[in-house]
Amino acid sequence: MPALVEVRFKGNRKDYFTWDQSDPLAAGQSVIVAVDRGEDYGTVSAVGPAAERKCGVGCSGCAVGAAAPEPRGAVMRAATTEDAHLAGELRKAEDDVRRTVMQRAATYRLGMKISDAEWQWDRRKLTVYFTAEQRVDFRALVRDLAGLFRTRIELRQIGARDEAKRLEGVGRCGREYCCSSWLPELRPVSLALAKDQRLSLNPSQISGGCGRLLCCLRYEHEFYVGSRKRFPKEGKFLTTSRGQERVQAVDIFRERVHLRGADGASRTVTLAELKDELAGAPPAPAPPATDPLPPAQLVTFDEGSSDVTPERTLDAVAPGQKRGKRRRRRGRRGGRHRTSGEQTGDGAAPPDPGDAAPDAADDAGNPDDGE
Numbered sequence: 001m002p003a004l005v006e007v008r009f010k011g012n013r014k015d016y017f018t019w020d021q022s023d024p025l026a027a028g029q030s031v032i033v034a035v036d037r038g039e040d041y042g043t044v045s046a047v048g049p050a051a052e053r054k055c056g057v058g059c060s061g062c063a064v065g066a067a068a069p070e071p072r073g074a075v076m077r078a079a080t081t082e083d084a085h086l087a088g089e090l091r092k093a094e095d096d097v098r099r100t101v102m103q104r105a106a107t108y109r110l111g112m113k114i115s116d117a118e119w120q121w122d123r124r125k126l127t128v129y130f131t132a133e134q135r136v137d138f139r140a141l142v143r144d145l146a147g148l149f150r151t152r153i154e155l156r157q158i159g160a161r162d163e164a165k166r167l168e169g170v171g172r173c174g175r176e177y178c179c180s181s182w183l184p185e186l187r188p189v190s191l192a193l194a195k196d197q198r199l200s201l202n203p204s205q206i207s208g209g210c211g212r213l214l215c216c217l218r219y220e221h222e223f224y225v226g227s228r229k230r231f232p233k234e235g236k237f238l239t240t241s242r243g244q245e246r247v248q249a250v251d252i253f254r255e256r257v258h259l260r261g262a263d264g265a266s267r268t269v270t271l272a273e274l275k276d277e278l279a280g281a282p283p284a285p286a287p288p289a290t291d292p293l294p295p296a297q298l299v300t301f302d303e304g305s306s307d308v309t310p311e312r313t314l315d316a317v318a319p320g321q322k323r324g325k326r327r328r329r330r331g332r333r334g335g336r337h338r339t340s341g342e343q344t345g346d347g348a349a350p351p352d353p354g355d356a357a358p359d360a361a362d363d364a365g366n367p368d369d370g371e
Contacts, residue, residue, distance in 0.1 A: 005075055006051040007033055007042040010091070010118050011129075011166035012180055015042075016051065019075045030079035030087075032121070035072065037152070041079060041087040041121035054184065083121075090119040097149070101128050104144055112136050115163045127154045131163055161186050164210035171208055178215045189213040197224045227252040231271065240277040 002018035005025060009015070017033050019025055029044045046054060079087075098117040105112055112132040119126055126149055130136075138155050145153045158166070161179060168180040179186055194206050194217055208214045231250040232238060238245055240259070248258040248266065255271040269277070 002074075003048045004051045004071065005031075005044055005048075006046040006054065007031060007075070008045045009040065009042045011116060013166075014045065015072045016069045017073050017075045018071045019047070023078075025075070025078070030084055032076045032079050032083060034074055034076050035120070038120055038122040038124040039076065041083060087121060090121070090123070094119060097126065098128075100148070101141075101145065104141055104148075105130075105138075108138075108141050108144075110136050110138060110141060112138070112157075115158065116166050123151060125152045125154060127156060129156050129158050129163070129166065131160065132157060160210040160212055161215075164208070169209050171214075177209065178219075183215060183219070186215070187218050189215065189218050193217040193221045196221060224252070231257065232274075238274075238278065240274070241280070 002020040005017050005019045007015055007017055025044050025047050027044055031042060031044055032039055033042055094117045098114055102114045112130045114130050116129045142153050142155060164177055165179040169177050171177050194201060199206055206214055232247050234247050234249060236247050242261055245259040245261045248260050250257050256268050257271060257274050258268050260266045
C-alpha cells in the first residue's frame with residue numbers, strides 16, 4: 001500500500017503525495033515530486049502514520065478538519081546533489097524576478113504589493129505572490145510577464161498572515177513567528193479571545209508583525225479558560241476568616257487571589273490558602289429582609305388656605321422611587337388662557353367700555369367752532 005508523504009516547499013507551502021517504492025523515505029530528505037504540468041523540488045516533513053495523524057481523525061489543531069487530505073501526486077524519486085544545486089540557483093534568481101515584477105506592476109499603476117516569487121523546479125511555471133487591499137485587474141501584467149520570462153505565470157493573492165508565514169520573521173516575544181516555525185495551519189483569531197484572557201483590547205498591544213491579532217491568542221485560549229475555572233470569579237464576595245471580602249483579581253500563573261475587605265484593606269493569598277479558609281469559615285449570614293413600605297400618612301393642611309383641601313392623604317414612597325403621578329398641563333393644547341388684561345392677536349389691548357363715556361361728554365359740551 002502506498003505511504004502518505006507530507007512534502008514542504010518554499011515559504012512553508014506544503015502538500016501531500018504518495019510513495020509506493022520499497023525504499024523508505026525519512027523526514028528532512030529532499031525529493032522530486034510530480035505536480036501539475038511538470039516536476040518540483042521539496043523536502044519531506046512527515047511520512048506514513050505521522051503524516052496521516054496531522055490531518056486525520058482526532059486532530060484538534062488543524063483547520064482542515066477530520067477528513068484526510070487527498071494526495072496531489074506521487075513522489076518520483078529522491079533528489080540528487082545536482083537537483084539540490086539547481087534548486088539553490090533558482091532561489092537566488094527569485095530575488096531578481098521579484099524586483100522585475102515590482103517594476104512592471106508600478107508601470108501599470110496597480111495597487112498591489114509583491115511579496116515573493118517562486119520558480120518551479122523545471123522552470124515551467126512562475127508563481128508570484130502579492131497582497132492588495134482591493135481586487136486588482138492584472139491581466140495585462142500577466143501577458144507582459146509571460147512574454148518576458150517565456151513560461152507560465154500565476155499571480156496569487158494572499159493575506160497578511162500568509163505573507164508573514166512565507167517571509168518569516170521574529171515576533172515581539174523574541175522568537176520566530178509561530179506561523180512560520182511550528183504552527184501547522186492558520187486559524188481565525190477574534191477579539192473575543194483577548195477578552196476571555198483578560199488582555200488589553202488595544203490592537204497595537206495584541207497584534208503581531210503582520211498587523212493582525214496574535215496567533216497565540218487562539219492556541220492559548222483553551223489553557224486560560226480551563227485555568228480560570230479553578231479560581232473564583234472577579235467581583236464575587238466570599239466569606240473568609242476575616243469576614244466578607246471581595247475578589248479583586250486572580251493570577252492564574254502564580255495561583256494567587258487578591259482580596260479586599262469591607263474596611264478597604266487588601267491582601268493576597270494563594271489559591272490553596274483561600275480554599276482552606278473557605279472550608280473553615282462560618283456560613284454566610286442571610287441577607288436582611290426588605291422592610292415593607294410604611295402605611296399611608298395623614299397630612300393636615302391649614303384650613304385658612306383657599307387653594308388646598310382641609311385634609312389630603314399622601315401615599316408613602318420608598319427611597320429612590322419616583323412617583324407615578326403625571327404633571328398637569330398649565331394650558332390647553334392650542335395655547336394658554338387669556339385674561340382681560342392680555343393682548344389680542346393684533347397686538348392691542350381690548351377697549352374698555354368706560355373709556356368712551358368721557359369722550360362723548362366732551363363732544364356734547366364743546367360744539368364745533370364752525371357752527
